Amino acid sequence: MGKKENMPIGMFDSGVGGLTVLKALHERMPCEDIIYLGDTARLPYGTKSPQTVSRYAVQCAAELVNRGIKLLVVACNTASAVALDALRNAYPDIPVIGVVEPGAHAACKASRNHAVAVIATESTIAGGAYQRAIHSISPDTRIIGHPCSLFVALAEEGWTDGHVPEAVARQYLEPIFNLATGAKTPVIPDTLVLGCTHFPLLVPAIKNVIDPATVIVDSAATTAEAVHGELTRLNFKRAENGYGKTRYLTTDDAARFARMGTRFLGTALAEHEVELVDL
Amino acid sequence: MGKKENMPIGMFDSGVGGLTVLKALHERMPCEDIIYLGDTARLPYGTKSPQTVSRYAVQCAAELVNRGIKLLVVACNTASAVALDALRNAYPDIPVIGVVEPGAHAACKASRNHAVAVIATESTIAGGAYQRAIHSISPDTRIIGHPCSLFVALAEEGWTDGHVPEAVARQYLEPIFNLATGAKTPVIPDTLVLGCTHFPLLVPAIKNVIDPATVIVDSAATTAEAVHGELTRLNFKRAENGYGKTRYLTTDDAARFARMGTRFLGTALAEHEVELVDL
Numbered sequence: 203m204g205k206k207e208n209m210p211i212g213m214f215d216s217g218v219g220g221l222t223v224l225k226a227l228h229e230r231m232p233c234e235d236i237i238y239l240g241d242t243a244r245l246p247y248g249t250k251s252p253q254t255v256s257r258y259a260v261q262c263a264a265e266l267v268n269r270g271i272k273l274l275v276v277a278c279n280t281a282s283a284v285a286l287d288a289l290r291n292a293y294p295d296i297p298v299i300g301v302v303e304p305g306a307h308a309a310c311k312a313s314r315n316h317a318v319a320v321i322a323t324e325s326t327i328a329g330g331a332y333q334r335a336i337h338s339i340s341p342d343t344r345i346i347g348h349p350c351s352l353f354v355a356l357a358e359e360g361w362t363d364g365h366v367p368e369a370v371a372r373q374y375l376e377p378i379f380n381l382a383t384g385a386k387t388p389v390i391p392d393t394l395v396l397g398c399t400h401f402p403l404l405v406p407a408i409k410n411v412i413d414p415a416t417v418i419v420d421s422a423a424t425t426a427e428a429v430h431g432e433l434t435r436l437n438f439k440r441a442e443n444g445y446g447k448t449r450y451l452t453t454d455d456a457a458r459f460a461r462m463g464t465r466f467l468g469t470a471l472a473e474h475e476v477e478l479v480d481l
Numbered sequence: 482m483g484k485k486e487n488m489p490i491g492m493f494d495s496g497v498g499g500l501t502v503l504k505a506l507h508e509r510m511p512c513e514d515i516i517y518l519g520d521t522a523r524l525p526y527g528t529k530s531p532q533t534v535s536r537y538a539v540q541c542a543a544e545l546v547n548r549g550i551k552l553l554v555v556a557c558n559t560a561s562a563v564a565l566d567a568l569r570n571a572y573p574d575i576p577v578i579g580v581v582e583p584g585a586h587a588a589c590k591a592s593r594n595h596a597v598a599v600i601a602t603e604s605t606i607a608g609g610a611y612q613r614a615i616h617s618i619s620p621d622t623r624i625i626g627h628p629c630s631l632f633v634a635l636a637e638e639g640w641t642d643g644h645v646p647e648a649v650a651r652q653y654l655e656p657i658f659n660l661a662t663g664a665k666t667p668v669i670p671d672t673l674v675l676g677c678t679h680f681p682l683l684v685p686a687i688k689n690v691i692d693p694a695t696v697i698v699d700s701a702a703t704t705a706e707a708v709h710g711e712l713t714r715l716n717f718k719r720a721e722n723g724y725g726k727t728r729y730l731t732t733d734d735a736a737r738f739a740r741m742g743t744r745f746l747g748t749a750l751a752e753h754e755v756e757l758v759d760l
Contacts, residue, residue: 243533244523251734254522355634366648373645455530 207440210235210449211429212271214262216247218459219357219399220277221466223301226422227275228448230430231439235446237266238277240463241481243454246354248323248398252284255325259285260292261481265451267293272438275429276300279322279398279421283331297432304428305395305421306335312417313393316343319378322397324349332397344389350374350401357400360465367407375411395419403466450476486719489514489728490708491550493541495526497738498636498678499556500745502580505701506554507727509709510718514725516545517556519742520760522733525633527602527677531563534604538564539571540760544730546572551717554708555579558601558677558700562610576711583707584674584700585614591696592672595622598657601676603628611676623668629653629680636679639744646686654690672696682745729755 213224217240224238239262241247247255259281263274274289274296276282282300289298309318320332327347336343352374356367379390394416396402402420409418433439440446452459456476463471492503496519503517518541520526526534538560542553553568553575555561561579568577588597599611606626615622631653635646658669673695675681681699688697712718719725731738735755742750 243529245528249524249734249737250522254733351638352631352634352640355631359630361631361652366645366652369645369648373640454533455528458528 206272206438209270209272210237211273212237212266213275213277214239215278217242217245218462218466221463222399222402223277223422223425225467226426227429230426233440233442233446236448239266239451240459241453242459247280248325255281256285256288260288263289263293265479265481274298279326283326283329299428301421301425302331302335304424305419306332308419308424309336309393309395310340312419315389315392317389317391318343318345318393319391320347320395320397321350324351326397346378348378353404354400357403362403363406367404368410371407371411393417451479452476453481485551485717488549488551489516490552491516491545492554492556493518494557496521496524497741497745500742501678501681502556502701502704504746505705506708509705512719512721512725515727518545518730519738520732521738526559527604534560535564535567539567542568544760553577558605562605562608578707580700580704581610581614583703584698585611587698587703588672588674589619591698594668594671596668596670597622597624597672598670599626599674599676600629603630605676625657627657632683633679636682641682642685646683647689650686650690674698730758731755732760
């Protein structure tokens with residue numbers, strides 16, 4: 203077991219969005235080593251078919267497993283929604299944690315009126331993974347799912363506050379919250395799940411548009427908590443001593459990964475810290 | 482030569498954007514058969530490195546060349562900017578036409594004050610292909626290049642007029658045109674090149690933001706004209722009789738290609754008309 207403890211946690215995402223999960227994980231478990239793979243050559247996953255996303259996810263996992271990891275975090279909502287079974291089949295000995303289930307649990311815990319809105323990419327919403335995960339925990343919860351594809355482009359462009367993101371947030375979110383008012387069951391969601399790792403960057407704009415009492419569930423923190431729980435259960439936690447190292451891998455353009463990564467991590471990431479890999 | 486004449490024109494793009502070029506080509510040469518390949522599994526090209534884009538472009542071309550084509554249209558600005566040499570090396574017997582040169586020619590012809598603005602994706606602007614193409618025709622022309630990545634997301638989301646696209650267009654375009662006013666040479670560009678095939682869908686929003694006298698150069702029509710010229714020169718034009726057939730290939734999600742394609746073609750495209758291919 204001693205050897206397992208000291209192995210890094212592997213994480214992958216289609217790009218830089220999952221760095222919001224990495225940041226939360228590092229805050230929760232600062233001693234752990236982490237290897238992060240951003241499959242930027244093939245992003246976005248959100249517009250691709252479930253079959254393609256599953257194939258890419260297994261390829262990402264292979265790269266991480268070959269480097270030796272003790273647990274795999276799928277830090278991408280699209281892949282968490284469609285590829286967990288494929289990953290568990292491919293690597294039955296590696297515990298796999300996605301971002302959907304922790305987010306669904308947090309939403310059910312937060313909502314007092316059993317009405318939850320979920321915003322995500324087109325394929326995450328169409329795949330219905332959040333809807334299923336929330337209903338399996340709380341069958342009576344009313345869920346409104348809505349794709350918000352432009353939020354991804356806004357986060358990557360760095361347009362995270364000001365007029366444009368608020369106008370986009372208003373166009374996406376007002377119908378969701380109005381729709382609830384006009385419905386036969388006049389329950390406005392009291393909880394909003396950010397079902398895409400890019401979306402935490404848009405929180406300031408979102409907060410300016412919706413009722414400030416709405417609870418915003420960002421799956422990064424909830425996933426970090428789930429990883430902590432799983433490592434504790436398996437006795438795979440590293441000794442709490444010093445700071446872990448983080449390694450960054452990308453499938454395309456290390457300079458761009460570093461530039462965008464800095465935005466998502468909130469701390470400087472240099473190009474030489476990012477390794478280019480071919481899957 | 483008779484056999485060559487009746488072969489289709491091959492076109493590829495990273496996705497559905499190039500359908501604006503297909504539409505213009507079909508209008509200019511309605512008798513020609515066309516095979517269009519949208520590499521949707523790997524879109525967008527605009528954020529990827531030149532090396533990766535060239536590799537993908539040659540793979541797209543291989544699929545079309547294997548089916549038999551008389552001319553290759555690179556209906557993607559990013560690939561036209563970085564991959565023409567790789568394509569001509571890989572297929573020296575196939576004439577290759579990109580969208581950059583025709584657009585540059587049209588811009589130089591349109592501009593009376595020798596000041597041209599070019600908007601495109603991040604990598605097209607960074608690669609400087611339009612700047613080089615315009616300067617090789619008209620060395621004294623002043624060029625302002627600006628990446629407008631969000632226009633791609635807006636076109637794909639179908640948000641092509643109304644408040645949000647105008648706010649985005651204003652944020653991107655006002656500095657370009659103001660910058661010119663404030664500069665030592667107070668020449669505001671009188672010509673705006675849409676250096677991305679998605680951007681023609683945003684023309685209504687763009688027109689509401691800039692001086693209505695500005696000439697908007699959309700490379701779709703200019704590329705169609707260049708294809709016509711090249712086929713005439715080579716004596717490869719099909720007999721002008723009846724309507725040609727168009728075949729659609731995509732590397733992922735035929736249903737989504739058909740849905741988005743309908744938006745870009747302006748006519749209905751059904752899922753069964755789209756063939757899924759693996760490159």
